[in-house]
Amino acid sequence: MEMDLLRKVSEAPGISGFEYGIAEIIKRELEGCVDKIEEDAFGNLYAHKGKGSKTIMITAHTDEIGLIVKHIDEKGFIRFAKVGGVPDHVLLGQRVQVHGRNKRLSGTIGCKAIHVMKEDERKQLVTYDKMFVDTGATKDQLVKYGVRVGTPITVERGVTELENGLIVGRAMDDRAGCYMLMEALKKANPVNRIVAVFTVQEEVGLRGATVSSFLVRPDLGVAIDTTIAGDHPEIGESEAPVKLGAGPVLVVADGRRDSLGGGLIANPMVVGWLTDLAERLNIRCQFEVLEGGTTDATAIQLSREGVPSGCIAIPARYVHSFSEVVSKSDIESGVRLLSGIMENPVPI
Structure with a gap:
């Protein structure tokens, strides 16, 4: 496994709408x-490989969750808005990078100290609107450095290898998917026309997939993403049965918790084909119905006249925490499965 490449894509800054850094890495690789x-006008990156009568569109989104400057006070403290599904409780105390036009600044997310909180405040979750970024700079310095309303802010986190083949890092959702798609493109000899799309703005509404699927007009679509691994304390197996190290996940359905509305009902033919393919390649897979989230496959399936679509997800612990844990073996199996998709006829 190319750990240097995974580290590079994980650590590249690129919140939704500002994915330029990760796009350049993918182009070079x-x-x-x-x-x-x-590259299209929206920022999606398209990698074409192979020829044939059928077009398979495979996506991995390049954007990460993060923050954006909302207001700068007279002392230089920055108030921010959240970009994507950022849980408030993971923000406080995080080290951040503020990406000014002229200078990138280090900072930290603060709030008032517990010593001066009232008794009822101590018992409450500190919400993001009570937090701010402290870079040490004055307002005049921030202006000089090109920091203004709309400047992106990323959390500063590196990749660390844990025990038993596990990895922890920022933005594994979905930089692990980007890594897998790049590695599969390098290895595969496609029998069909493959259009690998590294999409933008997935975390804020599947926007890149909506645009790109209309342009590509695929015969079949597959999204690569992460999903919730529930193999840790404080979560029940029936709620999240997916485990690290047990292989890639074939998502059967996803969407809102109350109804699976607004999500994907994976095409049964696509799920069956992926299942058979994994068995032939001796790749162990898991199956999931995910309540509470969705992927680019939702947008792909609704493009034009409709596209048979599915999703391959990599198990991840602590998704959207800025320290997401994934398994090397799951990623490597995912690369093999993606290569198999590219190298085998599609059942349509």
Whole structure:
């Protein structure tokens, strides 16, 4: 496994709408490995490989959750808005990077100290609107550095290898998927036309997939993403049965917790094909109905006249925490499965 590449894509800054850094890494990595690389006006990156009568669109989103400057007070403290599904409780005390036009600044997320909180405040969750970013800079300095309303802020986290083949890092959702898609493109000899799309703005409404699927007009779509691994304390197996190290996940359905509305009902033919393919390749897979989230596959399936679509997800602990834990073996199996998708006829 290419740990240097995974580390590079995990640590690249790129909240929704500001994915430029990760896009440049992908372009450089795939140069000479695919037939053509293109970028659309929205920021999606398209890597083309192979020819054939059928077009398979495979997506992995490049954006990460993060923050954006909302207000700068007279002392230089920055108030922020959240970009994507950022839980308030993971923010306090995080080290951050503020990406000014002229300078990148280090900072930390603070709030008033517990010593001066009233008794009832101590018992409450500190919400993000009570927090701020402290870079040490004055307001005039921030202006000089090009920090203003709309400047992106990323959490500063590196990749660390844990025991038993596990990895912890920022933005594994979905930089692990980007890594898998790049590695599969390098290895595979496609029998169909593969359009690998590294989509933008997934975390704020599947926007990149909506645009790109309309352009690609695929015969079949597959999204790569992460999903909730529940193999840790404080979560029941019936609520989240997926486990690290047990292989990639074939998502059967996802969407809102109360109804699965607004999500994906994976095409049964696609799920069956992926299941059979995994068995032939001797790849162990898991199956999931995910309540409470969705992926790019939801947008792909609704494009134009409709597209048979599915989703392959990599188990991750602590999703959207800025320290997401994944398994090397799951990622490696995912690369093999993606290569198999590219190298085998599709049942349509």
